[in-house]
């Protein structure tokens with residue numbers, strides 16, 4: 001075995017702050033929108049628009065992921081995916097990502113390499129890259145990602161534009177991540193269809209800009225749960241949203257997993273978080289773009305209902321739940 005082939009067993013402490021930065025920034029082919037990448041006091045990115053969309057989501061070990069449930073590549077992909085889905089939910093395309101990493105010196109440097117590889121993998125799927133970040137020592141593994149985006153000349157699609165008569169529509173899957181979380185919490189590691197969805201969500205990135213192009217009146221990505229996140233749209237728009245369960249399919253696979261666990265698949269679909277699907281409202285006459293299907297209606301009033309009735313089950317995820 002040559003020295004180059006020997007596995008690198010050094011820890012983060014041994015490699016140090018600048019060694020670590022070099023490892024995760026060297027040899028990365030930046031996307032075209034990166035005019036100046038990592039290495040200076042700040043990055044410079046180009047955009048076709050004079051406005052910049054900016055969003056941050058933080059992931060903390062044992063709150064957002066567990067390292068006995070997910071590997072560093074999964075965690076890296078998820079940290080980027082949840083941020084890129086917020087960019088898509090504004091109707092924008094991403095132009096760059098900044099990553100704040102807090103980790104203890106005991107982690108292997110290879111762990112950080114894998115985390116960075118997962119982030120780049122997900123960033124590339126959406127046509128963007130990591131343009132900068134920060135590395136600090138911390139007692140809990142913490143990943144803060146900031147995503148920047150370009151509205152390409154369109155108005156932002158906010159949570160506040162839904163109007164009575166609009167169609168509520170969905171792009172992407174719901175309930176898969178919650179099913180995976182429950183499977184993992186019960187000590188199982190399969191089926192991969194749900195465990196994989198929990199480890200790494202698959203936001204429908206292209207559906208955000210295409211909804212904006214088609215005249216969506218409001219949009220949000222589902223991080224906490226469909227009903228919980230639609231509450232934000234109902235409040236911001238001053239309307240009521242009614243979800244129709246005859247239009248919101250519960251996938252057969254989720255029914256099977258739920259039946260094996262004695263759980264409720266419909267609850268996963270209505271209240272499960274972290275699938276990062278997109279929900280938007282469209283004027284009835286607009287027609288839905290590819291990848292979008294109707295799941296309900298916007299009505300005059302307030303709050304979110306299911307088939308015209310209040311939902312009695314527990315709502316979606318909340319930090320510091322009492």
Ligand SMILES: Nc1ncnc2c1ncn2[C@@H]1O[C@H](COP(=O)(O)OP(=O)(O)OP(=O)(O)O)[C@@H](O)[C@H]1O
Nearest residue numbers: 054055056057058082083086089220221222223224
């Ligand atoms: N610490 C903060 N300082 C300033 N604004 C914040 C802070 N935390 C959240 N916000 C803002 O509040 C709004 C709602 O934040 P929230 O995190 O709930 O949205 P989200 O990212 O879409 O949801 P999730 O975090 O579940 O993915 C966003 O506009 C966000 O920028």
Ligand SMILES: Cc1ncc(C[n+]2csc(CCOP(=O)(O)O)c2C)c(N)n1
Nearest residue numbers: 057062063064065066223224273274317
């Ligand atoms: C170990 C572990 N326990 C529970 C969960 C579930 N979970 C955590 S945060 C969140 C909502 C989105 O977060 P945020 O609002 O911060 O974006 C959900 C559904 C998990 N992923 N890992």
Ligand SMILES: [Mg+2]
Nearest residue numbers: 056057058223
């Ligand atoms: Mg957030």
Ligand SMILES: [Mg+2]
Nearest residue numbers: 086089221223
């Ligand atoms: Mg969001």
Ligand SMILES: [Mg+2]
Nearest residue numbers: 057082086223
């Ligand atoms: Mg978010």
